[in-house]
Amino acid sequence: MESAKFGLVESDxxxxxxxxxxxxxxxxxxxxxxxxxNSSWRRKGAKFSKETHEKLKQLTLTAKDEDIMSCVICLGAIKPCQAVFVSSCSHSWHYKCIxxxxxxxxxxxxxxxCKAVCDMEADLDDDEL
Known part of the structure; x- marks a missing residue:
């Protein structure tokens, strides 16, 4: 038997x-x-995510503005609210790509x-802080 029509909401x-x-x-x-x-399309980036994204742009060493925030692995743009991996040489990629x-x-x-090598388990020196 078919029931009456009504709208669905989250957790029904x-x-x-x-x-x-x-x-x-x-x-x-x-x-x-x-x-x-899936209502993620309605969510907007938090202020923290947008500010951090701007700071990340300033940390990168790339000279061209259009290349600063793009992942060279997938060639997609790096945007606020995405998981990003930043290496010790200041290059950045989407975490899922790297x-x-x-x-x-x-x-x-x-x-x-740039083929720079870093040890991700190395202890921080006091003078680097």
Whole structure:
């Protein structure tokens, strides 16, 4: 039997069928679905994310403005609210793009842009703070 139409909201539960005999046997169970809506497109970047994005632009060493905030692996733009990996030589990439390179050579990291090598497990010296 078809139910009346009404709008769904986040966390609604839709039940298809009914449980018979208390659902004790698999053939007598109903199907329940919890509604999770993807509303991330409505969210705006937080002030912190936008400020950090601007600071990240200033830290990069690239001379061309159009190349400052682009990932050289996927060639996509680096935007606020994205996970970003910044190397010790100040190059930056999307974390999901650079992760395979990080995992493969961990704890050493070789920058794919300038071939600089850094030890990601090295202790900080007091004079560097």
């Amino acid at each position: 539960i839709i039940q298809l069928g009914m449980d018979y005999r208390g659902g004790s046997e698999e053939i007598y169970r109903c199907v329940k679905v919890k509604v999770e809506l 992760r395979p390179l990080i995992v493969r050579s961990y704890p050493q990291f070789v920058c794919p842009n």
